[in-house]
Amino acid sequence: MSQSLRTLVIGALSVATVTLILLSSHLKAQEPQAEQFPALHTERAQAYVRALTDRLPYVPGDILVKFRADADMAARTRALSVMRTGANAPEAVYVGEALLTHSSAEPNPEVLATILRRQPEVEWAQPNYINRLHSIPNDPGFSEQWNFELMNLPKAWDINPGGNANVLVAVVDTGANTTSGMTSFRLWTGSRFENVSVPFVANPEVPAARVMQGRDFTILGGPVRDMQGHGTHVAGTVLQETNNGVGQAGIAYNARLLPLKACLGFWDVQIVLGQLGIPGFLSDGWCDTAAVAGAIRYAADSGAQVINVSIGGPSPSPIYLDALRYAVQRGTFVTIAAGNSAEEGNPVEYPAAYAAQIDGVMAVGAVGPSGKRALYSNTGTHVEIAAPGGSDREGQLAMVYQTAVCKSDYDPLRTLRPRFDRYCNVPSAGTSMAAPHVAGVAALLYSQGITNPAAIEAAIKRFAKDLGAPGRDNEYGFGLIDARATLLGLGVVR
């Protein structure tokens, strides 16, 4: 009897549960197309906000540790015992072979990294540095793509018109809008928090058929969206729809896009603040090294043949070196922006600085329409190639134009209710813009049959137009990328 009763209760509960689920989904369907953003991990989100407000170069409390291969679990636990929380860090996830832990009890991860590096079980340890996007945004204006002419691209399309859909290009950046609809966010509107419905429209210049499902590696999680425009701009240079009579052109316009969000823009940060209940505005965004490295590894595991990373920062990050090697070992070619700080002391930037150590990874400097190095473009032994990146010093037409979300729609100086459903020709300049030019050519090369990342790098170097001092130099690397010459390859005589 009791068994029958139990069965009855279980059955009733099951029916009730299913009914609730169905009712719930029905109610959701009745709601406007607003989508609730997933909840944040509060402690880490607060750490990110603190990094922004205090302008810290790292995420406080985050530490990345790679153990030696022979270190077993006991040894790893012993090594982590030097932390204030001991080995019982409240949060730990692996980014490749590196352990990312977070503990708010650790005020200075640089000190902690130094201590951890001294442990015999540890190969390296580093803070989770915050990197910046490498572009100089500007107002919308003219749409002339001098950049493609400069790199001899139109004639390269005679040989290989846009590559093919077998090539997957991952853009590790601020993301891309791949779906359309309204999403409700809790945002500070100057005097109070409001639930603001924000419209998104997928970029019409990258058709859905050519966009793979991306992934958000930031603290936001959830669907990949671009609320900054940088990722959309960069992706546009690589593979924006071409010959469709709309907007701009892209280089490998038949390739597929894998958008990976590793950076937060202004509105991403506002969403974080809103979820934390912190009033006010923070005017900066960031890309943490753990997210970027994780995205690089994810891209390689997803079969991407090309990855573009228009991101960098001044702190050495061995996690980048490991991630880049991991990607190249899986047949992925990586382009990295060399950095935009030449006029600010020209610091060595990472991950660009690692490019010279790995065949199949290239650090890209920027030139303006004149073919001369853009003054912001970092120089150094790691610069391997130059590509059009635009130069604000050479005028409005000297920027790189690409289709991206209309900047006026989300300009913090103009609106408290952003929208990401309209697209414009957006001018930008930076090594961020230069790197995807090389990524695009790499995608074309892949589609033509060069499937080895090191061979792609060798081809791009060999056929570059030498600029600056003869041979390789620290300003232009091996010179300005020449798309046509690279795609044309070698005959017997030439």
Next chain:
Amino acid sequence: MNRRQLRVVSLMTGLLITLSASVAFAQSQARVRQDRTTIWRIDAPVVAATVPAGTLLDVVGQAGSFYKVLIPEQFGGHGEVGRIAAGSFVFVPGSGDRTISHDGTAEAAPTAPADSRPASHSSPPRRHDEPAMAVRGFGQAGLMRPSAQESFRTVADQVYGFAFGGGVQLRVRNGLFVEGSFDQFRKTGERVFVYDDTVFPLGITDTITVRPLLFTAGYRFGSTRPVVPYVGGGLGVFHLTERTPFSEAGESIDETHTGYRMSGGVEFRGGQWLGTAFEAAYTHVPDALGNGGVSEIVDERDLGGFEFRVKLLFGR
């Protein structure tokens, strides 16, 4: 070399050898044994010519106990055929296997005259058989193996290729000759990129063409014999082009280089007007390659190579 090319080569070689053989054996030479030997007209019992001992005759056929011969020019002949009694001449050794066309319709192996004496007992041949100077034209087909093997193998998958051409040869009685010739060697392959010994084909057709214009001087050993070995050497210009379907101004190769050639071969004379030669040649065109492309990577600088060719010669 693929099967189709092999078949073409076999066919051509067979054709040339057959043609050469039929020309060589269709005519044999004979030497008259006695003074005042009569050559009769073919169509009537009328004397066409009376020739002295030692006269060399071209035998073109057999008719019963008579042989058909060309009436020599110096005895009034203008290409007419006459007949001569079988016992009044001896075949010249080495002038063919005496397989003479019987009445022009069937091959028969006539019995050599029983009373044939060694040629050395006859009067020495007269030099008037060979003109003081003669001009011949020729066509040639050959199989070439470029010296830049690695470059051609990388782009075209294979090294060997055909060359076709022709020329003019001027030969003089003392065995010397000079020759002007041209031909064309063409290979079509695919443009590539090479990295660490790995070749990545790029799917772009690449056609390389070499057109040598050569001037050769040489010596023929025993130029009156039906089988004549010869050697020669010379120089010339090599026109080199390399093109793709996408080539634009400045991207194509269109150059001329100077090169050298040594050659040697054997010519089979098939009568006064036809001959076939089998020739091996080596050309050297220094520094024509190696300044770009795959040839630079593999450090090959010579555009020349070895060639085996067959020539068909027309003229005396």
